[in-house]
Amino acid sequence: QKEVEQNSGPLSVPEGAIASLNCTYSDRGSQSFFWYRQYSGKSPELIMFIYSNGDKEDGRFTAQLNKASQYVSLLIRDSQPSDSATYLCAALNDYKLSFGAGTTVTVRA
Amino acid sequence: GAVVSQHPSRVICKSGTSVKIECRSLDFQATTMFWYRQFPKQSLMLMATSNEGSKATYEQGVEKDKFLINHASLTLSTLTVTSAHPEDSSFYICSATGVASDTQYFGPGTRLTVL
Numbered sequence: 735q736k737e738v739e740q741n742s743g744p745l746s747v748p749e750g751a752i753a754s755l756n757c758t759y760s761d762r763g764s765q766s767f768f769w770y771r772q773y774s775g776k777s778p779e780l781i782m783f784i785y786s787n788g789d790k791e792d793g794r795f796t797a798q799l800n801k802a803s804q805y806v807s808l809l810i811r812d813s814q815p816s817d818s819a820t821y822l823c824a825a826l827n828d829y830k831l832s833f834g835a836g837t838t839v840t841v842r843a
Numbered sequence: 844g845a846v847v848s849q850h851p852s853r854v855i856c857k858s859g860t861s862v863k864i865e866c867r868s869l870d871f872q873a874t875t876m877f878w879y880r881q882f883p884k885q886s887l888m889l890m891a892t893s894n895e896g897s898k899a900t901y902e903q904g905v906e907k908d909k910f911l912i913n914h915a916s917l918t919l920s921t922l923t924v925t926s927a928h929p930e931d932s933s934f935y936i937c938s939a940t941g942v943a944s945d946t947q948y949f950g951p952g953t954r955l956t957v958l
Binding site: 765766768770775776777778779780783822826829830831832833834835836 | 875877885886887889892934936940945946947948949950951952954
């Protein structure tokens, strides 16, 4: 079983819509969770991290964490064509990150 | 803040040669640096973790004699791919964390092609 699993995608949303990305993790010892965005051919860039149950908002992005369900999500509001990328969910355990396979999002203009 | 650079961004070499990749934290002291490898259409796989002044810790299945890591200062770590072969062709990415932080900031990556 993979440590971090993401919905496989690809996910296509119209411009201005909400994109919803999901992630589950298997290790209950995971302490923090990170969402990275990766454009094709580029390295990941940090969007946000979350470590407490509940919601965390940063601009158009909202991360949600439910430790009881071992579930993390990312909502992208008012999606823009520039949001088209692969989104990586990562769980931190003992200072190391385990990455999911990523979900590719395409925002249609 | 939290800028990480890598050099070179792209390298093409002949089979059997060695290639050195540098990773630098530009505006913070990186207590820990990580080296990842990413094959096309796949996610990042951690190769090794290095702390300044210590030997690197390699993940299972990663040959430490083939992938030499040196973390000589709080701002520089190097990865040397020795006797590179075509199957080593990949996107190599480093990341770094600062003091009292678990957040990893990634360098721009190095695309290695071994002919």
